[in-house]
Amino acid sequence: xxxxxxxxxxxxxxxxxxxxxxxxxxxxxxxxxxxxxxxxxxxxxxxxxxxxxxxxxxxxxxxxxxxxxxxxxxxxxxxxxxxxxxxxxxxxxxxxxxxxxxxxxxxxxxxxxxxxxxxxxxxxxxxxxxxxxxxxxxxxxxxxxxxxxxxxxxxxxxxxxxxxx
Numbered sequence: 001x002x003x004x005x006x007x008x009x010x011x012x013x014x015x016x017x018x019x020x021x022x023x024x025x026x027x028x029x030x031x032x033x034x035x036x037x038x039x040x041x042x043x044x045x046x047x048x049x050x051x052x053x054x055x056x057x058x059x060x061x062x063x064x065x066x067x068x069x070x071x072x073x074x075x076x077x078x079x080x081x082x083x084x085x086x087x088x089x090x091x092x093x094x095x096x097x098x099x100x101x102x103x104x105x106x107x108x109x110x111x112x113x114x115x116x117x118x119x120x121x122x123x124x125x126x127x128x129x130x131x132x133x134x135x136x137x138x139x140x141x142x143x144x145x146x147x148x149x150x151x152x153x154x155x156x157x158x159x160x161x162x163x164x165x
Contacts, residue, residue, distance in 0.1 A: 043075060049065075051101075057096055061075075084104060
C-alpha cells in the first residue's frame with residue numbers, strides 16, 4: 001500500500017514522504033526516544049487530562065479516552081507500574097480511586113511539553129504574519145474535515161436485510 005494507491009497525487013505523495021523522512025532525521029533522539037518513552041496514544045491523552053485537571057477518577061479517564069472502564073484500568077495499571085501516576089482511594093468513598101501524576105510523571109510530561117513548546121515557538125517565530133494567517137486557515141480546514149469524518153462515523157449504519165429461503 002502506498003499513498004498514490006490511496007488517491008494522493010504523486011507530487012503530494014512524494015512531498016509527504018520526503019517531509020516525514022526529513023523530520024524523522026531532524027528530531028532530537030532525546031525527544032524521539034526518551035520523552036515519549038514508548039507511550040501509547042491513550043497514555044499521552046491521560047497525561048494531557050492529568051495536566052489539565054491534576055486529579056481524576058477512573059470513570060473520567062475512561063470517558064476522556066473513549067474506552068471501557070476495564071480498558072482504562074489496564075492502561076492506568078501500566079502507567080502506575082512505569083511510575084508515571086499514583087492512585088489513591090477517596091477518603092469519602094473507598095470505592096472511588098483518584099489518579100494523579102507522580103513526581104516522575106510530572107517531570108516526564110513537563111519535559112514533553114517543554115520540547116513541544118520550544119519547537120512550536122521556533123516555527124511560529126519563523127513565520128510572517130501572512131504565513132500565520134494561512135496556517136490558522138489551514139488548521140481550521142483540517143479540523144473541519146476531521147469533524148465531518150467524525151460526524152459520518154456517528155451516523156447510524158444501514159442494516160441490510162438478507163432473506164433466508
